[in-house]
Amino acid sequence: MIVAVDVGNTRVKAAVFEENTSVEFFVFDTKEIQNQLQKILKKYPEVTHLVVSSVGNVTQDVFLALENEIVVHFVSHKSAFPFVNTYATPMTLGIDRMVLAAGATLSFPGQNRLVIDAGTCVTYDCVDADDRYLGGAISPGIRLRYEALHNYTAKLPLLSLEPPLDFVGNSTASAIHSGVVNGLVYEIDGFIEEFKAKYSNFIIILTGGDALFLAMRLKNTIFANSNFLLESLNQTFQYSIHND
Numbered sequence: 001m002i003v004a005v006d007v008g009n010t011r012v013k014a015a016v017f018e019e020n021t022s023v024e025f026f027v028f029d030t031k032e033i034q035n036q037l038q039k040i041l042k043k044y045p046e047v048t049h050l051v052v053s054s055v056g057n058v059t060q061d062v063f064l065a066l067e068n069e070i071v072v073h074f075v076s077h078k079s080a081f082p083f084v085n086t087y088a089t090p091m092t093l094g095i096d097r098m099v100l101a102a103g104a105t106l107s108f109p110g111q112n113r114l115v116i117d118a119g120t121c122v123t124y125d126c127v128d129a130d131d132r133y134l135g136g137a138i139s140p141g142i143r144l145r146y147e148a149l150h151n152y153t154a155k156l157p158l159l160s161l162e163p164p165l166d167f168v169g170n171s172t173a174s175a176i177h178s179g180v181v182n183g184l185v186y187e188i189d190g191f192i193e194e195f196k197a198k199y200s201n202f203i204i205i206l207t208g209g210d211a212l213f214l215a216m217r218l219k220n221t222i223f224a225n226s227n228f229l230l231e232s233l234n235q236t237f238q239y240s241i242h243n244d
């Protein structure tokens with residue numbers, strides 16, 4: 001059994017895997033990593049490996065502290081990935097994006113893949129049918145958009161996520177909700193349209209904390225899987241064991 005841990009920019013997500021099947025998912029705060037992982041290991045004594053992908057500001061020490069109980073593996077730029085990386089700055093490419101690209105490559109062989117991760121940031125990652133990672137885009141996520149409007153203006157309040165009733169907002173609050181939510185929905189639909197126009201044989205995966213909320217609002221029907229990063233992390237680890 002392995003535990004996959006995704007340290008994001010805001011929170012930590014973890015899952016216990018028995019081969020390719022996830023047994024349980026966890027979400028917790030960055031400050032609680034060590035505590036929560038200890039609890040998970042106590043609940044699942046069969047766990048032998050911990051695999052970590054991190055883009056957050058967490059030191060490796062919290063994981064290394066568990067090394068007397070299990071083997072700890074950090075996915076890094078040096079790990080084996082199942083695609084050819086054509087990004088012009090491969091060393092600055094986010095590990096989370098590399099893991100998502102690896103998962104898409106392994107799960108959807110022979111297809112042109114677009115992975116959209118709607119988390120703190122929204123990231124777009126393309127891997128073509130020849131398994132070349134091409135790059136994509138980075139934009140602010142839903143929460144970040146609400147916070148940016150408030151933090152960088154004098155008059156705009158900080159609102160929490162609410163579905164807009166219409167694209168025409170007739171009050172400050174409804175105008176902000178429309179700008180944030182509809183704005184992001186139009187953005188994602190726009191990227192999907194571009195991708196569909198370019199490729200015929202393709203798969204689009206939507207993941208991240210806002211995936212389910214967004215999926216039902218898109219013009220395009222696409223496959224939403226909130227746990228795609230953790231599943232990809234498990235797959236990336238299995239791949240690296242066989243290819244390192």
Ligand SMILES: Nc1ncnc2c1ncn2[C@@H]1O[C@H](COP(=O)(O)OP(=O)(O)OP(=O)(O)O)[C@@H](O)[C@H]1O
Pocket residue numbers: 007008009010011012055096118119120121141142143144161208209210
């Ligand atoms: N409890 C929560 N805390 C923070 N964000 C949440 C929560 N529940 C839902 N969300 C939504 O999830 C989004 C953040 O997604 P996610 O949890 O994937 O981010 P993350 O942990 O920072 O990971 P990443 O850095 O990989 O994007 C926010 O825009 C917010 O709307």
Ligand SMILES: CC(C)(CO)[C@@H](O)C(=O)NCCC(=O)O
Pocket residue numbers: 009055092093094095096097121123138
């Ligand atoms: C874009 C984020 C913040 C998304 O989590 C992360 O993938 C990251 O820090 N990336 C580094 C920049 C890049 O991917 O080119």
Ligand SMILES: [K+]
Pocket residue numbers: 117118119120121122123208
């Ligand atoms: K993200």
